[in-house]
Amino acid sequence: MTRRAPPLLRGWRPRLTLAALAVLTLLTLMTLALTFSRLNNVANLASVSITGWTYSEFTRQTAETRLLVSQGARPADLAVPLAILQSKAVIVTGEPLTGELPPTPRRALLRAAQAVQDLTPDALRTPAGQATLAAVMDGALEGYTGAVATLGLKRSRIASDLRAAEWALGILAVLLAVMSAVAVRQLLTGTLHALKTEVARSEEAEAARAQLERAAAELRAAETNLQRERDFALQVMGAMGEGLYVTGPDDRFEYVNPTLARTLGRSAAELVGQPVGAPLSGAPLSGAVGAERVTAELPLPLPDGRVMPTLLTRVPRGGGGSISVITDLTDIKQAEARLRNLYEVTTDPDDDLPGTLERLLRVGREAFRGAQGAYVRWNAHGPFVQASVGDVPDPAGLLRCGEQARQVGGACRSDDALAVPVMAGGDLHGALVFHRAPGAPPFGRPDEDFANLIGQWLEQAAERLRAHELLRVSEERNMAIIRSSLDAIITTDRWGVISEFNPAAESIFGFTREQARGQVMADLIVPPHLRAGHVAGLERLRGGGATRIAGKRLELTACRADGEEFPVELSVVPLPTTPVMYAGFVRDITERRAAEERLRERTTQLNSVFNVSPDGFVTFSQAGVIVDVNPAFLDLTGTTHADLLGLREQPFEALLARICDPLRAGGELLHLSRPARRVLKRTTRAMETDSGRTLGRVMYFRDITHEAEISSMKSEFMSTAAHELRTPMTSIYGFAELLLTRQLDPDTTRDLLDTIYRQAGRLILLLTELLDLARIEARAGKDFVIARQDLAPLIRSAAQAFAPPGESGRLTLNLPLLPPVPVDGGKVHQALGNVISNAFKYAPGGEVRIDAAPDPAGTGCVLVTVTDSGIGMTREQAARAFERFYRADHSGSIPGTGLGLSLVQEIMNCHGGSVSLASEPGQGTAVTLRFPLSVHPPPD
Template identity: 30%
Template sequence: MTIPGPLSALRSRREHLLERQAALAALTRIDVYQNENLEQTLHYIMETAAQLMCVERVSLWRYTQTRCAIHCLDLYESSLDRHSSGAQLQAELYPDYFRALATSDAIVADDAHADPRTHEFSSTYLTPLGVTAMLDTPVYLHGQIDGVLCHEQVGPPTPWTPEDRLFGIALANLIALAVERDERRRAEEALRESEQRLATLVAYAPDAILVFDADADRYIEANDQAARLFGRARDALLQIDPLELSPERQPDGRISSEVRQEMIDRALEGETPVFEWLHQNASGALVPCEIRLVRLPHASRRLIRGSVIDIGERMRTEQALRASEQRLSTMLAFSPDAITLLDVDTLRFVEVNEQAARLYGRDRDALLRIGPVELSPARQPDGRLSNEAAREKVEEALDGGVPVFEWWHADPSGTLFPCEVRLVRLPDATRRLVRGSVIDISERKLAEAARRESEARLRGILDASMDCIISIDRDGCIIEFNPASERTFGYRREDVIGRELAGLVIPPELRDAHRQGLKRYLATGEGPLLGKRIEVPALRADGTEFPVEISVTPVSGGASFVTATVRDITERKRAQAELRAAKDAAEAANRAKSEFLANMSHELRTPLNSVLGYAQLLRREAELNERQCKALTVVEQSGEHLLGLIDEILDMAKIEAGTLDVVADNFDLQRLLASIASMMKSRAQAKGLSFTQAQWSDIPRVIRGDERRLRQVLMNLLDNAIKYTQQGGVVLKTGLNDGRLCFLVEDTGIGIRPEHLSEIFEVFHQVRDPSTVIDGTGLGLAISKRLVHLMGGALQVSSTPREGSRFWFELDVPPVETQPPIAVSRIATGIAGERRRVLVVDDEADGRSLLRDLLVPLGFEVYEAADGEAAIDEALRLLPDAILMDMRMPRLDGLAATRRIRALPELSGMVIVAISASAFEHNRARCIESGADEFVPKPFRQERLIELLCARLGLTVLYSASGSNADDEPDGEVVIDAPPSEDLQRLLDLASRGDVRQLLHEANELARRDRAHAPFAGRICELGEAYRMKELRRWLRSFTNGQGSDP
């Protein structure tokens, strides 16, 4: 008998449910409660879940400590029978999923790509892994969501059943039990280890240790040292009342029980009281002790550890010390010298005699509050710090020496006086003491100073000179050789006096010339070197030659005959050589950098040309739906972003080379601000931020300046503001300030610390924030500052950390009376005129294909060549009307090919447009110099290339349905084709109500239905997104009146 379909399905579900229940029971009995290895337990649960749920992937994720992400504890892939872990998902990247996880019992996604809770994973997770359906169940731990158990289907999805959901919840609860048990086991092990460490610490501590239970008011642990100290067995100590170990009162008269309770309370409050205490041992003898109390951490009891030290011996030693000090004071009083007794550890006097008080001009009590450092200047005459020098001498005395040295002291008025000091260590049981005997040697120092002054006058000039000064007599023998000469030539003065100069410091090959010159001077009084500075080689004592600069001066009178000033110029020569080498290296590095930037620009712009080029080609398709348009926009924006990064690096290179400049022209400032605001508003809203454009005063509509560079600066500042702002908003303000046009960008971002404000304009610098990941090159602000400077302004900044930043600059830009034409987007659809041949030359097949796909639909005949040699052959064969020539190719590059084509008479008049991924200005100049008519950098704007090519070939460009072409409208203006009256009236009603969102939606729908109305819709979006509603309503009414003109 055949069982009906529904009944069979019911039976199958019942059997599957029973199988799952059995598996859960088995897991509960065995794995969760018996296996101490959590990892093995989780592996088994994951494998069981994958088998019973019939899914490819089962994984367990737990929140990080900050709950801003979840990380994978275990991922089981059924088909591979493989476990893995370690992946992490950030909440900021998947906000919808994390919100759903926090607010629902389970995420049941039969279609994970479409479900709003899981669709964020499509591109990064679902599609790469083939996941189609997800069942994510929260794991609760200690009353809150601690993680999530994920079941993922791969392949055709099967809807999740209620049993699936209940089974997932059961597994999640089972996992929570396993984790809680593992945490409890670990905590118990840690507690046992802690108690064992405490017992070991108590047993082996060198001091007497007692552990006191404040609630039971008794000792619960004592070591052997405590038993010996109190003269009782350990077990007896644990049974005795703690008060029996103390007399009724302490030496200060306070009751022992009251003081004891005060110290216990302080320890329980977290303090570490250290105090002296009088204990009583088993025989009744009093034992002076020092006690330190510390509260021990414990889950259920208030425990205090007491460390007890017998200080009886220390107290007896202190008494003996006091008696010894009294005897020493008596001895000091009768010494004829100034005597001080210094405590080395505190560097303070502990005793001085009357002679010391008179010497230092202070009374005894004042001296006992200071030390020798306070009686000395900051530095001694040799330049050493007094405290360091004093410490060194004291250490020498402690080591058993008897240092005797001179020292400068200061009296209370600050007057310095010299002394002779003798230090001797005094034996002492408890302190390190040094006795100092001090004698005033002021008179001795005055006599020595007079003698040194007399000697210094004799050799002052020679010794002070940094140059070598050598004097010789008429026989050419040395009679003066100053210290600089000793250092330079390596001879001692006493070794050279009286010896011939030529044999010591002049190289052998020059000695005869020196002697002949000396004879000539003696005979005639003339010498070619007198009064001049010349460079000659000299000879050191070790035989090495080195360059010197020498000046010879005759001396009249005395023994000296000629004196020479000699300067070692080895370092100068080396520095000159190093400077030349550094210059050569810098020039080589600059050439390498230029070559690298050119290669980088070429290698990045070449694929970008294809990416952006085909995106522009796809824009020409009339039947693109909204999703395709959005996808194209992503491609274009990503490509433009990458191109912007490349341009930033190239701009930085131009700044370093000093070739970055600005080009002034008339442009519509308000349209520029509106377009920037439209773009930045979208970026801000994508991050949940507000964006505001405001003016505090009227500004001119049309100004003269560099529109591209001004746009670059404002986009950089606004882009940075959005990057570094996580909540709040960004504001772009403009207005006039004392006749100057001012631009201000404000944000509510992370701000910049004052000490970092000077760094943000450095190359490759970015503000760092641990909670934010920022992309970019770190060049934007450096380039913006330079551009603002080139435009005649100064980029300034102010910032408050965690509140936001303000960047602003002012420009002197003259307003222009004439109004620029209204630029309207238009697409070329063909050419009017004779069909022309175009030869495309590019070693990249993608580059040739892009140009062919662009030009053929417009009516051109397109031929291809892969390098310069082939280009010349094809040009001779086809005689094309124009050549689009790539510049970097194998075999023969574009520059060489262009020169050779221009050299051929039959090809000399041909139009050649150089197309290059190398965007430096010198590359453009080289292309034009080689014979190219035009230069177009990659990636290129297709409409620009078409217009340029047609202009060179004398062709007319035909544009899309608006009926305009490049030659029919002055200054590139396009006649805007208005929609039917009912559509026009609906748009005007929306504009009158101020419903901007619906107005923009209607405009986009209008452009999608009929591309002929795209310029009209584009103008609505431009005015609407800029909130220029009054201007928009006036413009729409002009069409209802039959005027059809742009405002």
């Protein structure tokens, strides 16, 4: 039985309406569900915003820690901020938003968080720790920036979804109810506004928090600096040697330093708070102070009744009161009195040393409060007292103290004795000694300084007497020197009239002293053609003008009594006399001139040899310093004079080591790696005079690069040739011996004979190539028959002769019309054959191509290139391809001697051409022969 629908659902229109209503209701419910889902995301976004705040907190804590480190905080002060920073790093890494960050900020943030965990307070004070903290700051900022960007993206997406839901609900609300649409719209609008308000409040709160923390940090730093400065000021004032006190506006003590408290005989605690006038009664040190600085000398009464001379310095304070400093002037006043007494003695014009000595001893006795004084000197019998003041109860003690000063070479001081040495002319003249009675105050440093001052005045008096004595001795010595001098000494007045003519002058010029005195020097010993200039020079000298002879050593020409002119060395100096006199020192340099000329010629010859020698020379002085280097050494080593001159041997060896091959350093052979690869042989010789005195050393560097290469090539050639000859000879000898000693079957015998034949052929080929190579090198191409001919027939002939039988199809020729070239046809055929046979051997089954054409670069040459598609060579193998006996293939599967390309190179060199090779592994090889169009004679 079929159920019938309710009456309201009967008919298609009610059913359609009901279905449409149901669909509309379902769409409305789905839209509402989607809207509530996005609203839930808005609620979740609030927690994500808190997460963003944790990133900013991590960044802020990092910045605060860097600020503490930059201010020089101690490790103890850094422990708590670092622990907070490490905890915030752990929180940041555990936030869900961290996994949603872009890859670059996320990695930077995680590295920063990990680096924070490895830091310690001590490490933060090191440069490495500070660099790590800077890197953490960069990573935290990058992570914070990524978090802000991610949050913004989330907000944008939620806002977009909410706007779509708003439109959908609005359309549905029109169908359902206008009031429902208005309510939903108001709800969505309020939600968006609340979201924006929450974001704005979070940002404002973060900014306010950061500003508050910065202000708090600055306040703490200011308080710390203020306390540090206050403590430092108190330490300085407490350690002052002068008295210091501070008063307030009421003229009462606010601070008294320990020095002033001890001077007044009271403690600082007792004085603080009292009026200044009470403890300083009788001294005009109290009272109001003006706006200016006050400095005055004032007497200060002491508790024991004495009055101490002082210097008062008062400075006003900004808030009222003053700061005063009291300096004790007792020692200064006593020193002034001592100096005044000493000055009165030293300004006495009396030069009598004993009298001056006695007065100075009295000054010392008064300055040292009645101490006994004595002046001790030494003679052959020992020390003795030359002068003394006061009763000397212990002269032996004074002598002992003076002896101690003599041994020490300076002042000697004890509690009851003081001794000062007195020097004259750099030698010990005597010693001032003062002795105090037992119980008297001990001698101090100021006493020693004053005794030194007395000694200096006494030294001046002794120096004056010594100077008079030296002057007298000097005059006698000068006259003896003049008479015994080997140089001519001639004295004249300002007009040139001779007043003194010593025996050496008589011998040199041939005039007697009696003949010369009173004569004008220009007329006596100056050659006629030079007299006018000599007279003019004297005129300039008398007029105060410049002259070229006064005070200088000149080489001039003089004249003997017989008229002979000869070279002399002249030096003229003015004498300190009134009127002025001149002394001329003349030396006959005839022999010296001749010796200098010989030395000059010898030096020129040696310099020429030194400069043009192809070998390097480096000369060292006796002190081991480089003094000269020849051009050949500079060219060999690529150095300059500036690099070498003045160097000692150790830096020079270090310089050589830098340009030598480090694997072959040391020994007499130097293997240079730059400026070019060379081998130098070093020899060191000592430079000695005929008497055996050593003047220095010379290093001789000979370039033996060619000899070393020849020796290396010879050794390599002998080794390789012996190996290449031994291999076929061993096979021939062994198989021949086998045939002679055993009876073999015909097939085996045939195989052995074939092997002997092949090895004999290889041996003959090797010897032929060696002989050809040796013949070409020995004759240098002089036996070549050079004739201008076409290369194309030579190329075709060589290709036909050296292509393997049955493999000519692998060969491609590209031979356009070529200009004739001057060549030896037989040698070119041999060179082309070697290259072509190599191409076929090393490219089994591959194509071989021969191209010939004029050089496109316009060098006037014809290029013949043989290209194969074979196994090719590496760059290192290609670089050694033209070496004798070198083979890139060491397997032995490809026959050859390793001499083919060497022979090709020699043939092309004798033609004035060249051969080059280009190859890549697995891509084949191209060998290019370059034939010049003009005739080039073979090198000698």
